[in-house]
Amino acid sequence: MTTxxxxxxxxxxxxxxxxxxxxEVHIQLKTRSKMFCSCDREYFDTEPNSHVCAICLxxxxxxxxxxxxxxxxxxxxGLALGCDIPTHSKFDRKNYPYPDLVKGxxxxxxxxxxxxxxxxxxxxxxxxxxxxxxRIHLEEDTAxxxxxxxxxxxxxxxxxxxxxxxxxxxxxxxxxxxxxxASAFLHxxxxxxxxxQIADADMEKGQLRCDANVSIRPRGQEAxxxxxxxxxxxxxxxxxxxxxxEIERQAQVLAEGGRIVQETRGYVxxxxxxxxxxxxxxxxxxxxxxxxDIPPTVLDEATTQAIRARMPELxxxxxxxxxxxxxxxxxxxxxxxxxxxxxxxxxxxxxxxGGGLARPVALLFIGEVARHLNELGQxxxxxxxxxxxxxxxxxxxxxxxxEVTGTTAKEVLAIAFETGEMPAAIVEARGLKAVSDxxxxxxxxxxxxxxxxxxxxxxxxxxxxxxxxxxxxxxREAKGRADANTxxxxxxxxxxxxx
Amino acid sequence: MAFDPAHLDRTAHEHAAALRAGDYTATALxxxxxxxxxxxxxxNAYITLTEDLALRQAQEADARLRVGEGGPLTGVxxxxxxxxxxxxxxxxAGSRMLEDFTPVLDCTVxxxxxxxxxVTVGKTNLDEFAMGSSTEHSAFGxxxxxxxxxxxxxxxxxxxxxxxxSAATVAAxxxxxxxxxxxxxxxxxxxALCGVLGMKPTYGRVSxxxxxxxxxxxxxxxxxxxxxxxxxxxxxxxxGQDQMDSTTAPVPVPDFKERFxxxxxxxxxxxxxxxxxxxxxxxxxxxxxxAIDAMEAQGATIVRDIALPSVRAALPVYxxxxxxxxxxxxxxxxxxxxxxxxxxxxxxxxxxxxxRGEGFGAEVKRRxxxxxxxxxxxxxxxxxxxAQKVRTVIRGEFEAALEQCDVIxxxxxxxxxxxxxxxxxxxxxxxxxxxYTIPVNIAGNPGLSIPxxxxxxxPVGLQLVGRPFEEATLLGVAHAYEAIxxxxxxxxxxxxxxx
Ligand SMILES: [Zn+2]
Numbered sequence: 001m002t003t004x005x006x007x008x009x010x011x012x013x014x015x016x017x018x019x020x021x022x023x024e025v026h027i028q029l030k031t032r033s034k035m036f037c038s039c040d041r042e043y044f045d046t047e048p049n050s051h052v053c054a055i056c057l058x059x060x061x062x063x064x065x066x067x068x069x070x071x072x073x074x075x076x077x078g079l080a081l082g083c084d085i086p087t088h089s090k091f092d093r094k095n096y097p098y099p100d101l102v103k104g105x106x107x108x109x110x111x112x113x114x115x116x117x118x119x120x121x122x123x124x125x126x127x128x129x130x131x132x133x134x135r136i137h138l139e140e141d142t143a144x145x146x147x148x149x150x151x152x153x154x155x156x157x158x159x160x161x162x163x164x165x166x167x168x169x170x171x172x173x174x175x176x177x178x179x180x181x182a183s184a185f186l187h188x189x190x191x192x193x194x195x196x197q198i199a200d201a202d203m204e205k206g207q208l209r210c211d212a213n214v215s216i217r218p219r220g221q222e223a224x225x226x227x228x229x230x231x232x233x234x235x236x237x238x239x240x241x242x243x244x245x246e247i248e249r250q251a252q253v254l255a256e257g258g259r260i261v262q263e264t265r266g267y268v269x270x271x272x273x274x275x276x277x278x279x280x281x282x283x284x285x286x287x288x289x290x291x292x293d294i295p296p297t298v299l300d301e302a303t304t305q306a307i308r309a310r311m312p313e314l315x316x317x318x319x320x321x322x323x324x325x326x327x328x329x330x331x332x333x334x335x336x337x338x339x340x341x342x343x344x345x346x347x348x349x350x351x352x353x354g355g356g357l358a359r360p361v362a363l364l365f366i367g368e369v370a371r372h373l374n375e376l377g378q379x380x381x382x383x384x385x386x387x388x389x390x391x392x393x394x395x396x397x398x399x400x401x402x403e404v405t406g407t408t409a410k411e412v413l414a415i416a417f418e419t420g421e422m423p424a425a426i427v428e429a430r431g432l433k434a435v436s437d438x439x440x441x442x443x444x445x446x447x448x449x450x451x452x453x454x455x456x457x458x459x460x461x462x463x464x465x466x467x468x469x470x471x472x473x474x475x476r477e478a479k480g481r482a483d484a485n486t487x488x489x490x491x492x493x494x495x496x497x498x499x
Numbered sequence: 500m501a502f503d504p505a506h507l508d509r510t511a512h513e514h515a516a517a518l519r520a521g522d523y524t525a526t527a528l529x530x531x532x533x534x535x536x537x538x539x540x541x542x543n544a545y546i547t548l549t550e551d552l553a554l555r556q557a558q559e560a561d562a563r564l565r566v567g568e569g570g571p572l573t574g575v576x577x578x579x580x581x582x583x584x585x586x587x588x589x590x591x592a593g594s595r596m597l598e599d600f601t602p603v604l605d606c607t608v609x610x611x612x613x614x615x616x617x618v619t620v621g622k623t624n625l626d627e628f629a630m631g632s633s634t635e636h637s638a639f640g641x642x643x644x645x646x647x648x649x650x651x652x653x654x655x656x657x658x659x660x661x662x663x664x665s666a667a668t669v670a671a672x673x674x675x676x677x678x679x680x681x682x683x684x685x686x687x688x689x690x691a692l693c694g695v696l697g698m699k700p701t702y703g704r705v706s707x708x709x710x711x712x713x714x715x716x717x718x719x720x721x722x723x724x725x726x727x728x729x730x731x732x733x734x735x736x737x738x739g740q741d742q743m744d745s746t747t748a749p750v751p752v753p754d755f756k757e758r759f760x761x762x763x764x765x766x767x768x769x770x771x772x773x774x775x776x777x778x779x780x781x782x783x784x785x786x787x788x789x790a791i792d793a794m795e796a797q798g799a800t801i802v803r804d805i806a807l808p809s810v811r812a813a814l815p816v817y818x819x820x821x822x823x824x825x826x827x828x829x830x831x832x833x834x835x836x837x838x839x840x841x842x843x844x845x846x847x848x849x850x851x852x853x854x855r856g857e858g859f860g861a862e863v864k865r866r867x868x869x870x871x872x873x874x875x876x877x878x879x880x881x882x883x884x885x886a887q888k889v890r891t892v893i894r895g896e897f898e899a900a901l902e903q904c905d906v907i908x909x910x911x912x913x914x915x916x917x918x919x920x921x922x923x924x925x926x927x928x929x930x931x932x933x934x935y936t937i938p939v940n941i942a943g944n945p946g947l948s949i950p951x952x953x954x955x956x957x958p959v960g961l962q963l964v965g966r967p968f969e970e971a972t973l974l975g976v977a978h979a980y981e982a983i984x985x986x987x988x989x990x991x992x993x994x995x996x997x998x
């Protein structure tokens with residue numbers, strides 16, 4: 001049933017075909033309890049079947065009670081993404097038999113979801129693009145099947161901890177045209193969810209799951225080609241690679257005179273290909289009907305406004321504000337707003353440092369602070385270290401007043417990341433204060449000129465760059481505690497005057 | 500102290516008075532009740548007798564009574580339909596599928612019954628998953644109607660259904676009160692056929708949490724008893740909003756006996772022609788008309804120009820909505836998590852299919868198939884959606900009619916108790932039994948069946964239908980009617996062990 005497509009990567013099929021991609025994204029909401037019962041929602045790293053009750057086990061007679069926090073989170077996501085929030089919405093039953101579905105149906109939303117429309121602005125290769133959304137709805141997650149094979153027989157165990165967890169499904173319009181674009185969309189979506197603090201959206205942990213509808217059509221053609229649903233992608237990278245593979249596979253099928261079959265294909269991470277899983281003929285009839293156990297939801301304007309009022313500033317707005325408020329470049333602002341926590345740490349440090357120090361604080365965050373955090377992991381934040389925004393603010397002050405040199409600042413920060421000591425205390429205790437006494441620096445400059453006649457000769461014979469060597473010598477002698485500009489001007493004064 | 504078994508013919512409020520006066524103890528009453536229920540085993544009114552639990556509850560009731568804390572139900576024996584979840588007591592729903600299923604918690608109604616100090620003596624028989632009108636569709640054999648005897652004195656008639664066990668045990672003076680559930684007449688029709696009172700409260704008046712679900716948007720738990728006061732007392736104990744059931748209404752619970760002093764003078768009694776047409780047994784019509792005349796004689800105004808033209812569509816509407824909801828509600832019984840399971844199948848799918856094939860009876864399978872069909876792609880609009888629209892129309896007609904009158908009266912059932920197997924092979928003939936009760940579930944209004952005479956020695960019931968949440972009006976009318984006609988005091992011949 002599964003066939004490995006034979007793709008010739010040397011053929012550039014995209015010359016003739018344009019890919020059209022839509023995504024269906026499931027995001028687990030970070031609520032305290034499950035969607036319809038009071039069980040602890042967390043299932044990652046939990047003892048199987050430890051977070052369950054009669055309701056999420058689907059026992060006879062049990063009834064769902066809607067988790068208001070999950071509804072508020074979904075509406076918050078909708079507001080952040082510019083969706084319409086209809087006054088009337090409802091839950092429906094989606095019927096299909098599967099052992100991971102404890103009630104034999106999933107409570108979902110069919111024709112009246114909480115959020116309609118909306119869009120997300122992204123950037124692909126420096127170009128701005130807009131991805132439009134169809135809708136966002138709320139549903140419950142299924143249990144997990146753990147497949148086992150002990151040699152004698154193959155069987156599946158069921159962990160119900162995940163059953164009934166709130167799951168938000170977001171459907172985009174077929175607005176994307178490449179794997180890179182889909183990946184950029186998911187990155188931006190995750191950042192937005194994290195800003196809202198409604199989801200961690202970590203694909204590797206299954207907190208964000210994504211299916212892609214991929215079709216291709218001759219460039220310029222309006223009608224969409226036959227779409228293929230691609231599943232089983234477990235990272236942003238695999239989404240991008242799976243889509244790229246699928247586009248090329250379809251192009252090759254068409255190039256060879258074949259037809260695209262409407263089907264579901266699974267991505268195999270190890271080989272980087274998609275394989276056929278099920279054709280349209282086998283598709284389910286979900287027999288949706290309104291959930292009789294949950295009255296329809298009526299959202300008044302006041303409720304929506306109250307949710308809106310709880311929303312933080314979003315990445316794009318914050319980036320624009322950082323650029324103008326702190327005179328940062330677009331790249332600097334983007335780096336500082338990459339995560340909500342980092343952007344808030346930055347602003348806390350700016351406030352602590354007092355007026356006029358935004359730029360040195362920003363440069364510390366973008367440079368040395370980021371370097372230390374990256375060593376801890378891709379998504380490490382300051383709160384995981386002993387360093388606080390107050391540390392960065394104080395260090396920026398020391399730099400600005402030239403009480404430490406740039407070289408010393410790196411050393412001070414390294415110590416702070418080790419011990420948590422405040423920068424001023426570190427400088428004091430270790431005698432790292434910059435040498436500000438010009439007489440002392442001039443004395444070293446004189447000695448270095450004396451000791452390096454070759455460099456002096458080069459400089460005087462017009463090779464002005466030779467001064468760099470002499471500055472380095474002085475700096476080393478001063479153990480980095482001299483200000484490079486001061487050193488340079490003192491050296492120049494001596495060399496130019498011939499002494 | 501000695502307990503006179505003749506006391507077992509008393510009503511609940513008579514017991515309550517005697518218990519509070521110290522005439523006998525709850526323990527003595529319970530022991531005698533259990534003895535009588537064992538003598539009446541031939542009725543097959545119970546699937547499970549909970550003797551130990553009942554005696555324990557009786558002792559607790561006696562402790563409360565001794566310190567003067569007894570309420571109207573404290574120490575009073577009550578039968579509980581085996582569709583209501585009871586903690587640590589098996590709850591079968593009359594199905595082989597749940598033959599050995601023991602819930603982990605009490606349904607809200609039983610919880611409230613326990614809080615009131617009632618003594619639950621056992622789980623009463625019913626049509627499988629409450630689907631039926633004769634209790635013949637029980638995996639535990641049919642219940643017998645204590646009224647119906649053939650020439651040899653054998654009990655040869657059905658008690659109605661699906662709450663046949665609950666009605667039969669109250670009629671036979673096994674217990675003064677019982678709980679049933681009513682989805683299309685399942686309390687009122689057996690109450691009528693057994694010569695007792697039975698009420699379906701307004702949809703949303705009583706919690707469904709823990710009630711094994713058949714058709715969620717139609718069913719309510721309600722009381723069965725031998726006079727209006729008992730029915731009011733039991734309803735009082737179980738009614739009211741429940742945070743575990745989102746479909747319970749945030750409506751204050753009145754004193755259900757608040758209209759007992761009012762009488763019938765000035766009451767506007769609506770008599771819709773639609774409930775007296777073709778299909779009504781003339782022998783049933785006669786006592787119903789006589790009851791209406793008796794009410795008029797007591798000062799009631801008879802309003803005959805009310806119209807409920809769409810109730811003729813109620814039966815088809817019901818047989819689309821109820822099976823549709825049932826098809827989803829019963830999907831959870833797949834042998835994977837609990838209940839009956841075929842474990843030697845060829846595959847997981849084969850085991851699930853065979854579990855359902857062997858675990859469910861014919862009527863349940865018929866309705867699951869009906870519902871699955873009605874919800875299928877391409878049929879949804881024609882069936883389910885259209886049925887919901889007609890439902891809205893029917894609800895509107897009841898609302899309009901009840902502006903012209905205070906209560907609507909009709910026969911409860913078009914016929915009296917029929918013989919075993921008489922309608923078993925003709926589902927449509929069986930469904931017609933609920934012709935007058937089903938519209939009330941479709942509309943959601945409260946309905947009460949009260950005894951109003953006999954036809955050929957078999958009880959006839961009068962149905963009273965009121966405005967939403969005006970159960971007190973119906974109970975007031977019933978109480979006033981009891982003062983002028985003592986049909987509710989008529990007892991069937993004693994049921995011996997031989998039948
Ligand atoms: Zn739970």
